[in-house]
Amino acid sequence: MSGARGGLRDGLRGALLQVALNGSRGAAEGAAVPLSPGDLARSALEAVAAGAGEVLVHPRTPCGxxxxxxxxxGPLLEEMRGAGVRVPLTVPAGVAAEPDPAGRLERVRSWTVLPDRAVVPFAEPGAAELGRALLARGVAVDAVVPLGGGAGPEPLARFLAWAPPERGRVRLVAELAEADPALVAGLRWLPPVPVVLYGREAAAWPVLRLAARCGAGARIGVAQVLRLPDGRPARSNAELVAAAREVREAEGAGPAGGGATATAGSR
Known part of the structure; x- marks a missing residue:
């Protein structure tokens, strides 16, 4: 039994699989990237049918x-829910969508249709206040913290200093630069919040395997990677989710989907 499997399963438990539908991708990056609200809704439905338990979608204006x-x-969330997407929907609330911290607060406070969760990058200014504003509106928070690859300790320190009063509605989402078990080992000593791990591009599949070995939740989709584990181009988010299910089951994580997410701090 590997150190990751033996050491971390004591503190991280769960099998959540979230699909990230689009991210920063555009039309130039291939047909697998859904663009319009209708395309995003169809992609979400297919990914859920393939085994995703949650959906992360980046709302975009008509110009992209x-x-x-x-x-x-609001219209994007209504389109997806009207199309029959019944799993939790998450949207990002970061610099890419609104560079000004005060502008981000104003925007989320003006939402008329609420997502189930919102992504708050703790490497960006104003994260703690934004997280509190989202919780006050009834929106759960995915606190994103980068680990490795030159990321310093500040984002994780900001998250720890935040100490939200409603930890049951907060997740720690760790973006790993590489699939290094040492990057994850310390998470089991953090406050008892659910944990999701993910990587990008070349790190996406190795980190998903690490998440399975650790018992952590995971994220996959064209927002993270455009190729399958064997290197072939992915034709859709559903194909990536199906491949992720196979990888997770091979690693002993059990079926993917919306099971209990891994928790840091429990031993």
Whole structure:
């Protein structure tokens, strides 16, 4: 039994699989990237049918710019829910959608249709206040903290200093630069919040395997990677989710989907 499997399963438990539908991708990056609200809804339905338990979607204006405007976020969420997407929906609330911290607060406070969760990058300014504003509106928070690859300790320190009063509605989402078990080992000593791990591009599949060995939740989708584990181009988010299920089951994580997410701090 590997050190990751033996040491971390004591503190990280769960099998959540979240699909990230689009991220910062555009039309130039291939047909696998859904663009319109209708395409995003269809992609979400297919990914859920393939085994995803949650959906992360980046709302965009008609010209393709990420946005937190209620005129963009609300119609997209309504399109997806109206199409039959019944799993939790998450949207990002970061610099890419609104560079100004005060502007981000204003935007989320003006939402008329609420997502189930929102992503708050703790490497960006104003994260703690934004997280509190989201919780006050009834929106759960995915606190993103980068680990490795030159990321310093500040984002994790900001998260620890935040100490939200409603930890049951907060997750720690660790973006790993590489699939190094040492990057994850310390998470079991953190406050008892659920944990999701993910990587990007070349790190995406190795980190997903590490998440399975650790018993952590995971994220996959064209926002993270455009190729399958064997290097073939992915044709859809559903194909990536199906491949992720196979990888996780091979690593002994059990079926993917919306099971209990891994928890840091429990031993």
């Amino acid at each position: 710019r990420e946005s937190l405007s209620p005129r963009v976020v």
